[in-house]
Amino acid sequence: MFRFNYIILLLPILLFSTSNKKCVYINSYHDGFVWSDTIAKEIKYILKDSCDVIQFNMDTKRKKDEASIKSSALQAKKLIDKTNPDVVITSDDNAAKYLIKPYYKDSSIPFVFTGVNWTADKYGFPYSNVTGMIEIIPIRALYEMAVDLSIGRKATFIGDNTITDKKDLSYFIKYSKKYGIDLSYNLVDDINEWKNSYLEAQLNSDFIILGHNSAIKNWNDKKVKDFLLKNSKKLVLATYEWMMPFSMIGLIIKAEEQGQWAANTAKGILNGYAIKNISITTNKTWNNFINLKLVDSAKIKLPRKILIKSKKYDMD
CATH class of the missing domain: 3.40.50.2300 (Response regulator)
Known part of the structure; x- marks a missing residue:
């Protein structure tokens, strides 16, 4: 079986007219949430010459009750069924739990998930039409x-x-x-x-x-x-970048990594790679950050090795 992970970035890419390929991105959260905004930015940039990207925001950070989440997932399903896309990309757990699992197990539509925390076992992934990137924090x-x-x-x-x-x-x-x-x-x-x-x-x-x-x-x-x-x-x-204004040290996972992997995986599927041969993977990297203003205000002395290897974060 061909193991399709980061190697896809090295493969030649065939370009498709945006008039005949459609991709849907289902965001579990909302516009303005830094994590999924970054994923969306990478997806749209990488796929700009391969398909028209249609985004739907489930808004489940702000509307957390079960009824609202299920209603939002049903709206996302209606969009997908109406659009009949060539591939769907999702971000974070609620899209996996409330959309993919109940409605699209082993369907004809390929799904690429990102941001499912730690394990996808409770959703039964992989299905024959589902692959993705598990999110692990350091x-x-x-x-x-x-x-x-x-x-x-x-x-x-x-x-x-x-x-x-x-x-x-x-x-x-x-x-x-x-x-x-x-x-x-x-x-x-x-x-x-x-x-x-x-x-x-x-x-x-x-x-x-x-x-x-x-x-x-x-x-x-x-x-x-x-x-x-x-x-x-x-x-x-x-471990999340948007929390660095309020933290002294950050071991920060990269939304860019997940967005890039998902988009390049979707591009591979559009180019004819069989999704059943694309293995579920995990994120691999993080950045070290330090918020010196907050460290100094607390009068904490950090070792030189941490100061050297960390990117400086401007609290202001």
């Missing part, structure tokens, strides 16, 4: 860094009350046992809960891990930055 590297810095082994995870952070948290808990980390956690719904959790973690933990903030009500970037500059004394880490 938890082990984060814990190894914290242990290497000798800052203690008590940690708190603070995130929003969404399927993504629940999945991520389950793996933080799993790996905490391996690394001897005493992990507490709070999944919150609004900014006051988030601030209270942060202040409590400042008192009771050696370091803090931030999950998502996109579903936290009344979040205000400037007010949160001001709050952090006044109240941060412990090391704060994150």
Whole structure:
């Protein structure tokens, strides 16, 4: 079986007129959410000469109740059925759970997913018409860094009350046992809960891990930055780039990697590659970032090796 992963980037590409090829991108979230906006940008750029890309936003970060998500998935299905695309690309778990699994198992339409966190087992992937990229965040590297810095082994995870952070948290808990980390956690719904959790973690933990903030009500970037500059004394880490204004160190996975892989995979399918021969893969890389303004405000001294290898993030 031909293993179709990053090698596709090296293959010659046949160009198709945009008038006779159609691609649909189903975004689990909304315009303005940095992660899926970046994926969409890569998809549209890479496929601009291969197909017309039609995007549908399920908006399930802001409309989280089951009925709304199912209604949005049904709207996405209607669009797909009406469009009859040559390939569909999806991003993140809710599109996989509420759209692909109930409606398109083993259908004639090829689906390429991205952003399914950690495992696709609960969706039964792969199907004969489904492949994709599993999203894995660098938890082990984060814990190894914290242990290497000798800052203690008590940690708190603070995130929003969404399927993504629940999945991520389950793996933080799993790996905490391996690394001897005493992990507490709070999944919150609004900014006051988030601030209270942060202040409590400042008192009771050696370091803090931030999950998502996109579903936290009344979040205000400037007010949160001001709050952090006044109240941060412990090391704060994150794995998503949009959380870097509020974190000191980031081991940041790349939405670009997932968008590029999905688009090039879709291009391969348009060129005639059989999707059943395209293996599910995982993201492979991340960037190291450091927010010096927040580090300095907390009077934390970091080793030179971290300062050298990290990209500097401007909190302002």
